Amino acid sequence: MTSTATIPNAEHAPADNDSNWSLRLWGILITLCVVLFLDGLDVSMVGVALPSIGDELNLSTSTLQWLISGYILGYGGLLLLGGRTADLLGRRKVFLIALSVFAVASLLGGVVDSGPLLIATRFIKGLAAAFTAPTGLSIITTTFAEGKARNKALSIYTLFGASGFSSGLVFGGLMTGIGWRWTFLLPVPIAIGALIAAFILIPRDKADTSGGYDIAGAILSTSAMLLLVYTVVSAPEAGWGSARTIGSFVAVVALGAAFVSVEQRVAHPLLRLGILRRGSLVRANVAIIAMAGSYFSFQFIVTIYLQKTLGWSPLALAMALLPAGLLVAFSAPFADRIIDRFGTPRLIIVSLVAMAIGYFLFLRVDTHPAYVALLLPTVLLLGLGFALGFPSINIQATNGIDDHEQGLAAGLVQTSMQVGAAVVLAITTAIITTDATAPDEVLDAYRPGLVFVGIVAVVGVLVAATHFIGRTDKTPAVSSEPKDRVTVVP
Numbered sequence: 334m335t336s337t338a339t340i341p342n343a344e345h346a347p348a349d350n351d352s353n354w355s356l357r358l359w360g361i362l363i364t365l366c367v368v369l370f371l372d373g374l375d376v377s378m379v380g381v382a383l384p385s386i387g388d389e390l391n392l393s394t395s396t397l398q399w400l401i402s403g404y405i406l407g408y409g410g411l412l413l414l415g416g417r418t419a420d421l422l423g424r425r426k427v428f429l430i431a432l433s434v435f436a437v438a439s440l441l442g443g444v445v446d447s448g449p450l451l452i453a454t455r456f457i458k459g460l461a462a463a464f465t466a467p468t469g470l471s472i473i474t475t476t477f478a479e480g481k482a483r484n485k486a487l488s489i490y491t492l493f494g495a496s497g498f499s500s501g502l503v504f505g506g507l508m509t510g511i512g513w514r515w516t517f518l519l520p521v522p523i524a525i526g527a528l529i530a531a532f533i534l535i536p537r538d539k540a541d542t543s544g545g546y547d548i549a550g551a552i553l554s555t556s557a558m559l560l561l562v563y564t565v566v567s568a569p570e571a572g573w574g575s576a577r578t579i580g581s582f583v584a585v586v587a588l589g590a591a592f593v594s595v596e597q598r599v600a601h602p603l604l605r606l607g608i609l610r611r612g613s614l615v616r617a618n619v620a621i622i623a624m625a626g627s628y629f630s631f632q633f634i635v636t637i638y639l640q641k642t643l644g645w646s647p648l649a650l651a652m653a654l655l656p657a658g659l660l661v662a663f664s665a666p667f668a669d670r671i672i673d674r675f676g677t678p679r680l681i682i683v684s685l686v687a688m689a690i691g692y693f694l695f696l697r698v699d700t701h702p703a704y705v706a707l708l709l710p711t712v713l714l715l716g717l718g719f720a721l722g723f724p725s726i727n728i729q730a731t732n733g734i735d736d737h738e739q740g741l742a743a744g745l746v747q748t749s750m751q752v753g754a755a756v757v758l759a760i761t762t763a764i765i766t767t768d769a770t771a772p773d774e775v776l777d778a779y780r781p782g783l784v785f786v787g788i789v790a791v792v793g794v795l796v797a798a799t800h801f802i803g804r805t806d807k808t809p810a811v812s813s814e815p816k817d818r819v820t821v822v823p
Contacts, residue, residue: 354482357534361476362486364530365469366493368432371520371527372462373494375439376404377501379455380632381647382513384640389513392448398762401633402566402755403452407459408466409751410559414551416467416744417603424472425535431464432531436524443517454517463747470743472535474731481673484728488668491724492661498628498719500658506651549595550603557588558752565756569763608738608745613677616797617730618749620681623793624688624722625750626757627786628715631692633758634765634782642775643700653708657716664720671721677729678800684722685797687714689790696783700772757789 379386383397419427435458442454473490477483508515564581571577596602609615639645639653672680691714697707730746764785767778 358476360530360534362473362489364527364534365473366490367523367527368428368465368469368531369490369494370497370500371435371523372466373497374501374504375458375462375497375520376401376629377498377632378505378508378516378519379404380629380636381502381505381640381650382509382516383636385509385513385647386451390446390448390451396448398566398633398758399452400455401629401758402562403455404459404462405751405755405758406559406562406566407456407461408463409459409562409748409755411460411463411555412467412748412751413558413604413741413744414555415464416471416741416747417551418464419468419471420738420741423538424468424475425531425538427464428468428472428535429528429531431461431468432524432528434458435461435465436521436528439517439520439524443514443521459751466747467743470727470731470747474734474743479732481669483732484672485669487728487731488672488724491727492664492668492720494723496658496661500662502632502654503651503658506647506649509647547595547599547601547603550592550599553588553592553595554603557585557592558748560588561585562752562755565759569759569766573763604741604745605738608734608741611733612800613729613732614734614742614745616678616800617681617726618746619796620685620722620793621726621730621746621750622753622757623685623789623796624718624726626753627688627692627789627793628719629754630758630761630782630786630789631695631715633761634779634786635695638698638775638779642772643702653704654712656709657712657719660713660716661720668720668724672725672728677725677732678797680721680725681729681797682794684718684720684725685790685793687721688718689787689794691715691718692783692787692790696780696787698776700776757786761785 379400383400386392386400387397415427415431438454438457438461442451442458445451445454470487470490473486474483477486504519505516508519560581564578564585568575568578592604593606596604596606636650639650640647645653691711694714695707695711699707702708727746731742734742761782765779765782767775769775769778
């Protein structure tokens with residue numbers, strides 16, 4: 334079925350021909366890219382700084398995990414609400430407010446001297462990112478026409494996010510070498526600059542008041558997501574079989590069931606359940622869980638092992654991981670053409686296969702790892718995986734979605750990314766928990782965690798491969814699912 338939809342502020346939207354992109358459109362895209370880059374940068378930079386933070390503030394490994402998990406708790410808990418809020422209240426307004434909160438929380442994180450306060454600032458930044466990430470993605474998908482123009486915009490946008498994750502390791506090493514507080518302060522001037530640019534460049538859009546507000550759904554979904562993320566990140570310390578953990582999971586199921594019941598009955602649901610019938614969207618969400626969950630867990634293991642156990646400096650770790658960031662950055666100009674040529678399903682499979690191989694290759698690590706023979710192959714494979722997979726997943730998740738649900742689709746895939754990362758990291762942390770101090774004993778304790786993250790990536794490959802089951806048409810496509818085409822009204 335083909336339909337025509339008017340894109341908000343269509344005078345700023347391009348035709349499919351790339352030559353028609355105006356300077357304003359490029360400015361909007363780059364501004365949104367910088368903010369997504371900050372989201373990824375923030376997670377990775379703090380990951381590298383964990384050992385230094387722990388030493389200065391006397392924090393245990395389980396407490397240090399909360400500097401990552403606190404961010405994920407706020408991010409994953411409100412992403413679904415954040416994406417839908419942007420659709421209902423206006424994307425520009427939501428984006429500007431959330432980015433302002435992010436900048437303030439970054440500044441506070443760089444000056445506090447208490448572990449709990451530092452974790453609190455991370456939680457607040459996660460809340461802000463829960464609104465900027467899906468809002469930024471929905472601004473792009475409602476500004477650029479579906480097809481080559483949108484594929485190019487989303488390829489550039491998502492690769493900025495992937496570059497943020499990989500570059501954060503490098504910047505984290507450099508900043509931690511000066512002082513770990515700089516990993517919190519560096520995003521402040523960048524966020525302020527992006528805020529000014531967004532205020533000037535992003536056109537005003539009208540709030541969609543026709544759909545009403547699903548207050549009950551918002552409360553239930555946010556409560557369920559917050560409790561789920563909190564439960565999985567605190568389970569390793571409380572005990573997976575403890576009464577508190579089991580009771581929390583039961584409460585999550587009850588809240589989730591109540592949410593589904595409400596969404597089936599209300600006239601204007603927060604989450605239209607029918608959107609989950611789209612196979613390409615579901616596979617994209619599973620793929621992002623596998624990619625983000627395995628990568629964040631791998632980064633946590635590698636950072637703690639190389640720095641805290643083997644005594645690597647933050648700068649040495651940053652330089653060791655630099656090739657992954659460079660690979661992602663230099664692939665940006667070609668990503669849209671690769672996606673148009675091979676289609677998102679194939680590239681998602683290739684990306685997760687590359688990452689799985691990288692994780693399993695790292696199992697050869699010893700207490701005196703040779704960089705070129707051991708670490709570099711893993712680093713390059715992870716960079717390749719992010720370069721191919723991150724834009725492909727986001728494009729597949731939002732293709733064919735009507736404009737008024739773009740924020741919802743963006744919020745779903747971002748929620749899957751953050752909640753998936755929290756769940757996989759919590760399980761990984763439980764697997765690698767050890768009191769050993771000798772490098773060889775620590776390494777033996779960490780190997781099962783490395784195997785687990787590899788298995789997570791393999792599961793992602795298997796789910797993505799279901800796209801091809803029973804299909805005889807091998808023509809490359811961004812998505813083989815039936816989809817509405819959006820025509821830009823000039």
